[in-house]
Each structure stands twice: as C-alpha cells, then as structure tokens.
Amino acid sequence: MNEPVVRVAGLRKRYKNVNALDGVDFHVRRGEIYGLLGPNGAGKTTAIHILLGVLSPSAGEISVLGLSPVRDRPRLAPRINFCSAYVQMPFNLSARQNLEIYARLYDVANAREKIESLMAQFRLSALAKNKTGSLSSGEQTRLNLCKAMLNDPELLFLDEPTASLDPDIADLVRRQLIDFRKNKGLTIVYTSHNMAEVEALCDRVLFIHRGRAMAEGTPAEIQNRFKQESLEKVFIHLARTGDVTDASTGAS
Amino acid sequence: MKRIRTVVLRYVLIHIKSPARLLDLFFWPVMELFVWGFFSMYLAKMDVGLGARLTITLVNALVFWDILYRSQQSLSLAFMEELWTRNVVNLLISPLRHLEWVLGAYIYGLIKTGIIVGLLLGLATLFYAFHVSALGFYLIPMSVNLLLFGYGVGLFTTGLLLRWGHAAEALIWAIPFLIQPFSAIFYPLSVYPGWLKPLVLILPSTHVMESMRRLIDTGVYDWRSFFIAFGLNIVFTVLFTVFCVRMLERGRTNGQLVRMAG
Numbered sequence: 001m002n003e004p005v006v007r008v009a010g011l012r013k014r015y016k017n018v019n020a021l022d023g024v025d026f027h028v029r030r031g032e033i034y035g036l037l038g039p040n041g042a043g044k045t046t047a048i049h050i051l052l053g054v055l056s057p058s059a060g061e062i063s064v065l066g067l068s069p070v071r072d073r074p075r076l077a078p079r080i081n082f083c084s085a086y087v088q089m090p091f092n093l094s095a096r097q098n099l100e101i102y103a104r105l106y107d108v109a110n111a112r113e114k115i116e117s118l119m120a121q122f123r124l125s126a127l128a129k130n131k132t133g134s135l136s137s138g139e140q141t142r143l144n145l146c147k148a149m150l151n152d153p154e155l156l157f158l159d160e161p162t163a164s165l166d167p168d169i170a171d172l173v174r175r176q177l178i179d180f181r182k183n184k185g186l187t188i189v190y191t192s193h194n195m196a197e198v199e200a201l202c203d204r205v206l207f208i209h210r211g212r213a214m215a216e217g218t219p220a221e222i223q224n225r226f227k228q229e230s231l232e233k234v235f236i237h238l239a240r241t242g243d244v245t246d247a248s249t250g251a252s
Numbered sequence: 253m254k255r256i257r258t259v260v261l262r263y264v265l266i267h268i269k270s271p272a273r274l275l276d277l278f279f280w281p282v283m284e285l286f287v288w289g290f291f292s293m294y295l296a297k298m299d300v301g302l303g304a305r306l307t308i309t310l311v312n313a314l315v316f317w318d319i320l321y322r323s324q325q326s327l328s329l330a331f332m333e334e335l336w337t338r339n340v341v342n343l344l345i346s347p348l349r350h351l352e353w354v355l356g357a358y359i360y361g362l363i364k365t366g367i368i369v370g371l372l373l374g375l376a377t378l379f380y381a382f383h384v385s386a387l388g389f390y391l392i393p394m395s396v397n398l399l400l401f402g403y404g405v406g407l408f409t410t411g412l413l414l415r416w417g418h419a420a421e422a423l424i425w426a427i428p429f430l431i432q433p434f435s436a437i438f439y440p441l442s443v444y445p446g447w448l449k450p451l452v453l454i455l456p457s458t459h460v461m462e463s464m465r466r467l468i469d470t471g472v473y474d475w476r477s478f479f480i481a482f483g484l485n486i487v488f489t490v491l492f493t494v495f496c497v498r499m500l501e502r503g504r505t506n507g508q509l510v511r512m513a514g
Contacts, residue, residue: 015507049510054344056505070504077347088338090262092269101265104258105346131269147342 005030005155005187006051011060013046013211020046021057022211033181033188035202037195037231039239043211044191045084048157051189052082065155078106083148084159085141091133095124095143098132099150106151118146121176123169137164145173149180155187156180162197170194174201195232205231207238214238255348259356263330264363277364278371281318285372288314289380305468311376312387312464313437318372319365319395320435320457321428323402326361327354328409328424335418335512344509350500358403365399387464390473394460397478400485401456404492405431411496414503417512436461456481456488 006028013021021043028034036044049055050062053069053076062069067076089098096115103111119125122142127135135143141164148156158177162170174197180186192198198205199219207214207222215222215238219231228234267273292310334340343353387394409427412420434448435457444452452458459481463474503509 020507045510046507049341049507052341052345054341054504054510055507056501074347074349077345080345082341082345084341086338087341089342090266090333090337090339093262093265097265101258101262102342102346104261105255105343105348107254107347144342 004028005065006034006189007061007063008047008051009061011047011050011062012058013043013050013055014058019211021050021060021208023060024206024208024211024213026206026213026216028187028189030187031181031185032203033177033190033201035198035205036189036191036208037198037205037235038208039235041210042208044208045159047208048082048159048189048191052080052157078151079153080155080157081148081151081153082157082159083141083144083161085137085144085161085163086159087144088140089132089143089147092131094129095119095132095135095139096128098143099146102147103150108150111150114150115146118149122146123172138166138169141165142169142173145176152184153186155189158188158190160191160193162192162194170197177201195230195235199231207235209238255352256356256359259348259353260359260363263333263357263360266333267364277368281314281322281368281372282375284318285311285314285375286379289376293380307380308468309465310438311380312468313461315369315372315376316394316398316457316461316464317432317437318368319398320402320405320431322365322368323358323361323399324406324409324428325402325424326364327357327403327406328413330357330360331410331413332421332424335413340512341510354407357406361403361406362399365402369395387467390463390467393473393475393478394464397456397460397481397485400482400489404485404488407489407492407496411492411499414496414499415508417508431455431457434458440465454484456484459484 004027006026008024008026011021011024012019024043024047026034036047038044046055050057051064051069053073056070064076065079069076093101096119099115099118100111103115108114116125119128122145124139124142124146127139132140132143141161145161148158162173165173177186177188178201181188190198190202202219204216204218205222206216215225215234217225222234223229223231226234226237228237267277288310289307292307295306334343405427409420409424412423412427434444434452435455436444436452437457441449441452441458441462459477463477463481466477467473500509
C-alpha cells in the first residue's frame, strides 16, 4: 500500500501566457484512490494528460510505475488505462466491436469472456450490438469504463467518469471501482466535481487551484484543516478565496 | 502484426458500416470516369488526330490520379476519423505504436485503392473498350510510385491536422488538388512554361504520368523515370515524416493534441 506508483515533482506546464501547472508535487501509493480536485481550469486534466504522456510538461520530474510516460510508452501502455467522460469511441461500430478492437490492441487473453463480463458488470449486455453512436452519454461513459478495465490495469486514470451518469449508475460505477481496487489492487487517479463522491471514494486528495497545489491529505484531514463540515465547503472556500491558511493552527 | 491487423480491421469496419463513407468511396471516382471517358470518346469521334489513344491516355490518367488521391486520403482521413469520434487519446495511450497506426492506415489505403482501381478499370473496359494490357506489368511500378507519393502527402496533411486541428480539415481535400495541375496528369510536361518545369519535375507524379504516356505512345517503359520518381519519393517521405513527427511533438507540447482530441 505504501509503494508510490506515481511520483510528480516540480511539475510545470506553461502555455504562452498561462501557467496551467506551477510546480506541483504529489505521489500516489499503490492501491490508493487519489483525487485531483479543483475548479474548472485548475490543471487537473492537464496533470492527467501529462501522466498519460499525451502532453509534454514544461518542467518537472514524472514517474509512472517507475517509467517515463513518453520515453517508456511501449512498456507502460499495457499496464495503465484511462477513461474520461469527454473521450469517445467510433460511433458506427457496435459497443462490443469497439471493445473487441481494444481487446486486440491490448492483447487481452480470453477477450470474449472478459468483454461479456465487463459489459455485464456495467449493465451494458443488452446494448452490446447497438451502435456506439446510439448510446446515451451515460452508456458511452460506461462503455469507456469497460474499455479502461479491459487490460486489468495496475493504474487507472479517470477524468470525471461519473459526470454524465444518473445517481443510480454513478453509484454502480463507484461500487465497481471499489471492487476492482479490492480484488485487483488497482490504483486510481481520479478527478471529479462531485465532492460527496470524492469523500466516499478517495483515500487522499490534492486540491489544485490556478495550477498550484493548495492542500493535500485524506478528506477528513482536509476538512479538519480548514474547519469545514464537508469537502464541498472546503472546495468552495479554496476556489473563492485561494486561502490555504490552516484553520486549526493558523499556519499556511 | 496483430495491432496493425487490428487497425486495418477497425478502419474496414468503420467504412463498411457507413453508407455515407461507402458512397463517398465509389461515387466520385466513378462519376469522374464517366465524364472523362465520354469526353475522350467525343474528342476521338471529332477526329483530332489522336484516335483511341486519347481515351486510353485520359482514362489511365484518371485512374492514376485516383491512386494518388486515395492513398493520400487514406492516412489523413484515418486520423480525421479519430478526431471526429474524439478517440485520439484512447489510441495514443494504448499499446498501439505510432508506426503501427500509420502502417495500418497505409494497408487500409492500399485495400481501398485496390478496390477502386479494380472497379474503375472494370467499368472502363465495359464502357470504353479499355484494355489494362495497354500498360500490362508496368502498371505495378507506376502504381507503387503513386502510392508512395500519396502516402507521403498524406503524412504531410496529417501533420497539418496535428498542428492546426480541425482548422486544417479542408486542406486534406485541397492539398492533392494543389498538386494535380502541376503533375502533368491530363496533359504532357511540354505544355508547361519553361520557368515552371523545374517545379513540375520535382513531383514524382509527373515522372509517372510522363512514363505512362510514353509507354502508350511507344510501347516502351522508361525505367529511368521509375527510379527518378522512386528517389524523389524517398526524399519526400523522409521530409514529410520529419514534418509529421515534429508536428506531433509540437501538438504534445502546445496542448493541441489533447484539445482537439476531446
């Protein structure tokens, strides 16, 4: 549980006039669900994209499962996966066909059984033959989650995976993720704007605001530190004031 | 190999499951064939001194142009397909390597081009008494050079997409038509003014088209033109590959890649 699978030190990402990330440090331990929180534009998705290797950092050191996301991509790719509410799959292929394609790309053993099992777990079996484009946004997100679990990743990046889900399905997804973590030792880096969900799921969280890390700890520690009754109130406090003063000690 | 086969399978599935894409694949080349085929028959009837050779030359030019155009489109449209469906990040983080993706798109392009060329040659034989035997075996070396050039230009237009995203979409279709007037496709090299000829001769397609006309006129294939076109293709492929890789790196740095990916 203590071995870091993600190490980030002094991470900076600068676009022309904007610091998307400004010297962020964090690490994620094996088997942990780690939440990256912050308002829109805080730099959460930027951090995930850098960890996935699809965006280059301006400065800083990054290690994912002990490897470089860009240089060691061939060794790293089979061990990680990603799901976002904003990334989709070809619309005119059926849900099952899309999963079959990814199962081949990830060289998944017993792909057929694996696909059937995942579709059942995410309640998509009845939609397996439907074209992906005909699925609702929530169903497409669940299909993406199936894709993300196909290769039994050691590390999963989830960017607002429950953003388009109704409460029932969002709860199903959360329970599935907890099961995957429990049964397979999965580590998850998670972003969400649903603070109740973050409290229920995440072992530790990092608040990012305007590209800077503002607070890190367990949800309970963060609440105590800012003397707020919920993580949502901490979120609002930090987003509006940017004040990271520790309310319990007065220290910044 | 499995991943390359998967890329090919994926693009084939995407294509055959979309009536709009199938129509686009066959409709334009077939209509062009009819226009140029009947036009050349009309010119032949007017007895402008070229006789049946005109039909053979024009139909061949049309088929050859389609080989170049379709091979260029195969790569660029394969990438566009991923942009339209916001699937780029899924592929970029998968074990699929960039080279495997490109090779898969090339093979898919080869299949597509083969089907269209086969159809066009069949229709030309049926409607215009066109005989493939006029070019015979030499159809292969000429097609190879056109495919290579088309793939090279496809890398270039894909690089433009990586750099400018959706704003560069129109260029996928426009760039080949920038090449067409300067490739001596429907008319010989001698038509161009002297100052333009060096530019025209830089394009591998010009050498292919000139050798095709010479073969029809004399029955002799000019292997020298094959090697010149092949050499130019190597230069263009290297240049366009470097361009595409640099644009990919730039897209990775300036965030364009993830912005256009969803």
